Amino acid sequence: MRSVTVLPLGLVLELGPDETVMAAARAAGYGWPTVCDASASCGTCVSIIREGEANCGPMPDDERETLDRTLGSVDGDRRLACRLTVTGPVTLTKRGVHPIEES
Numbered sequence: 543m544r545s546v547t548v549l550p551l552g553l554v555l556e557l558g559p560d561e562t563v564m565a566a567a568r569a570a571g572y573g574w575p576t577v578c579d580a581s582a583s584c585g586t587c588v589s590i591i592r593e594g595e596a597n598c599g600p601m602p603d604d605e606r607e608t609l610d611r612t613l614g615s616v617d618g619d620r621r622l623a624c625r626l627t628v629t630g631p632v633t634l635t636k637r638g639v640h641p642i643e644e645s
């Protein structure tokens with residue numbers, strides 16, 4: 543089951559195959575912090591993996607380059623939600639995830 547729990551909100555997302563965490567959040571009606579609108583260039587969507595690192599999908603080159611440029615290092619604990627896919631349960635922390643208000 544590709545479930546992602548987003549802390550501290552407690553939001554639980556179910557991801558489709560190859561769906562990113564940010565795309566799943568948006569589809570569920572939640573906004574995710576971004577400046578580049580999910581083009582893997584700003585680093586704003588970076589999230590801290592708390593559990594399930596082994597269930598995180600492979601890191602694409604553009605994510606690796608942005609993490610290295612914005613954080614100065616790349617490790618499995620920090621991932622970009624606009625590129626992160628999962629193969630099983632993952633728990634991560636990202637502040638600023640919020641329900642999108644309907645107008």
Ligand code: FES
Pocket residue numbers: 575576577578579580581582583584585586587588608622623624625
């Ligand atoms: S939204 Fe900008 S890097 Fe992910």
